[in-house]
Amino acid sequence: MTDRRTLLLTAAAALAAPALARAQYTAEQFGGEAQPDFSRRNTSSFRMIDWRDHFDTLGVATIIADTRSRALHFWSGDGSDYRLYPTSVPMSEELTRRGYSEIVRKKVAPSWTPTASMRERDPDLPVTIEGGDPGNPLGTHAMYLDWPAYLIHGTHDTRKIGRRSSSGCIGLYNEKIAELYALTPIGAQVRLI
Structure with missing residues (x-):
């Protein structure tokens, strides 16, 4: 025995x-x-990446959204602050845009208007949802890229984080997008990989 x-x-x-x-x-x-x-x-394979592999300088701030690992990396302009956030990513390759962009606008309590292609996929979508509404898929804060209809935003639906669940945007927990929003100036360079 x-x-x-x-x-x-x-x-x-x-x-x-x-x-x-x-x-x-x-x-x-x-x-x-x-x-x-x-x-x-972690099943999402979070790993630290080096901004120098993507940009020549940090600029006013740098964001790299890695759609494969479902993580967003942030560096302050002087390089003293590095942060890593879990994200939601586009639900299909067709909806995934990759390349260089920048933050051109920021909004607290953004309203949401579905694009024509979203409405085509789901005709029952509302015409718009005002900011502050718990059903608003943009959550509490949004940062707009220079690509039309592409944002980095919050979400009230925490089940989406770590998943392929968006129509093209990068989503963060509401408390994390509020933190990132406060750190990120207009003009921050962004790369989606």
């Missing part, structure tokens, strides 16, 4: 060892500061 119990405990420990090893904190990923290794533990 004791040998069987020992064998079972040894097998359980062996199975748990890889998971414990993956849960280690890595300093080199986060500029020398120990943080959880999200790239191995």
Whole structure:
């Protein structure tokens, strides 16, 4: 009986060892500061990326929205502030736009008007939803890109974060978009990858 119990405990420990090893904190990923290794533990594969792979300078601020890992990266203009946010991303490749843009306008309590293609997909959509309405898919804050109808915005539906659920926009939890909104000036450079 004791040998069987020992064998079972040894097998359980062996199975748990890889998971414990993956849960280690890595300093080199986060500029020398120990943080959880999200790239191995999180199904969205959060990983720190380098803005220099996408831009020559930080400009007034830099945002990179990674549609594959469903993460938004923010750097302040002087590089002293880096933040990583989970996001929702477009629900299909046809709705996904990639490339360079910038923040051209910001709005607290934005109203929402579905585009013609959204209304074509779902004719039951309302003509518009005013800001502040809990049914508004733009949440509490929106930052508009220089591409028509593309935004970085909040959402009241927290189930959408981490999923392919938008009609082209990048969505964040309302409390996270409020934080990002306060940090991001008009003219911030943006890249969707």
